[in-house]
Amino acid sequence: MKLPILKLVATLISVFGLLSSVIASPDIANGKKIDEQKCYACHAKKSGFGNGDMIYTRSDSKVKNLQNLKSMVAICNTELRLDLFPEDEADVTAFLNKQFYKFKK
Template sequence: MYKNIIAATVLVLASSTVIAAGDARNGEKLYNDSMCGTACHGVEKYTAPDKKVKDLKALEAQVRLDDTNLPTNWFDTDIHDVVAYLNEQYYKFPTP
């Protein structure tokens, strides 16, 4: 039983540190259909020299935070798609 708990814990920790590749085209649609689009923030949020998001992990964390504050209720795959779109469009972080 303990082996199963340990294996499950390792799996959760490993999956939380891996940035999954997403579908940027679907991410663009999800993003634009949400209340979090550029009408809400403007592109300054993504292009400002002092932007807070410094890497893909932080970008995913920010998208997850936005998802909890908005009525989007995205699945993990949706979040990865939005991250892929924002990264492709604005951030240009290297992808694994």
């Protein structure tokens, strides 16, 4: 009777290990794809210059740290009804941070 319980515990530990590694490592390529498909055009319109990247690099940026960046991505997702999953938000945040902001984790 102890052996099946030990197997179950070992399986659960393995599953949680896999889940934590998936959650802990965002997919930057997916974040870039989402940015290109859903973010860039809106930001290009907002910038007034037709360049969606300018919103990330402007001198009066509202984004001052990684938490601000996460919040802004979540706000855009909610207000614009982008239908991104939480892991997609994490991917976009990771891409934008790597590409433009370079905040420490």
